[in-house]
Amino acid sequence: MKIHQSGYTLVELSVVVALAGMVVLGSIAGATSLLRQQTIKELSAQNGDAIQRITDVYAQLPSYDGLSLRQAVSFGAFNRFVITDRATDKVTVTHPLRGAVGVAPLNDAPALIWGLYMDAIPAELCADLLFHSAPIADALVVFPGGMGAPNGWTRNFTVNTNVPEIAISAGFSVAAPRIAKNLTQDLVPTALASACQDAGSNVGVLLLKSKLR
Template sequence: MLYPPRPVRKARRRPAAQSGFTIVELSVAVAIAGVLLVAAIALVQVVLRQTRTNDLVSSIPRTLTQIDKMYARATNFGTLDTQIAIGFGAFDGAFDITGPANARVATHRFGYRTLARRATSFRSADDGAAYAVMYAGIPRAACADVVTSAAASGVLGLIVAPETGVVGTPAFDEAQAEGLTIGMFDATRAAPPAGIRVKGTERNGALDVERMAGSNACGTNSDTVTIAMVNWK
């Protein structure tokens, strides 16, 4: 028995497999990459800050020792200023020295100025028995490390002053360094101008952590601080 031919059915085309990424997948990938990039940048910044902090704190004893040595036979630090300190090498390889003669600038690893100045009335009028080395533009995040390391190295006095204006503009300047007196480092008396005392008159005196962490010192809301290291005869 013959059957009528059946119509031939055309094979259905299967939908092509989807290739590439969807918008959602791309968005997720970009978001993850962004988070990783931000984390990497933050980590690099932390490492750079710590490296610069280490360079700075390791240079502090060398700077102060060089100044003390140069004035060891003198009765005071009466001639000391930034240019004199640069001239006899108080600021070593941890600093960049730039500028013409008699107007040189010592720049520390955070990229801002370092100043040195005698204190003309430390114990009595015009005695010049002390000096301060001032580091401007120290990041708030590095403040505690710098202060504690300096205290451990034997610095007699420390002053921390928040920089409320332009970053790197010394909050504690050379004129104020000249006006330092021994009384300012007595815990029962007023703090030094534009700053706060965090270590007293004894070489092994304890660091005043409460003052150091206060809002007028390392606990400031300012991004940077000026830190002064003070030594005397």
């Protein structure tokens, strides 16, 4: 007389558990990717708003001389960011990814270029942020490893007003910044990939606006 067993074997249960785990991991990865994309879109929108407010203030002025983070805050440029010591010279701004924000004109005279710098951007978000920032910035620069001083980016940049274009001179004590998009160029995939490749665990990203275009 044969005895028929019901239910699943250990092997079958193992397969089911493995498949369920793959589904869960896939769902988590998908949710993480969507969250990351949403974060980048929101950050890009906030950056666009900040850039537009500063651009509007300086639209009728011949240069960006005197622009500072405190001034930008007073213009309402970063109302969607975290701001501390708003009305003092020690004002700080923190972007949604919890890194420092800096605003300053380039050190030329007159200052025809200014930049919005964001530190501590996770390296895996570098390419996405550059892609979404391209329409709102005239030039894009990546700082491998980030930068401790939010306005330290103003060092070692030169401007050729005839082209126009920016260039990076020697003198950085850490890895030299990488230009992903210059003033008269569009963002191309090869430049984007090169700027973000092997840049460390986090990067600084600089969005430049110019009166030369």
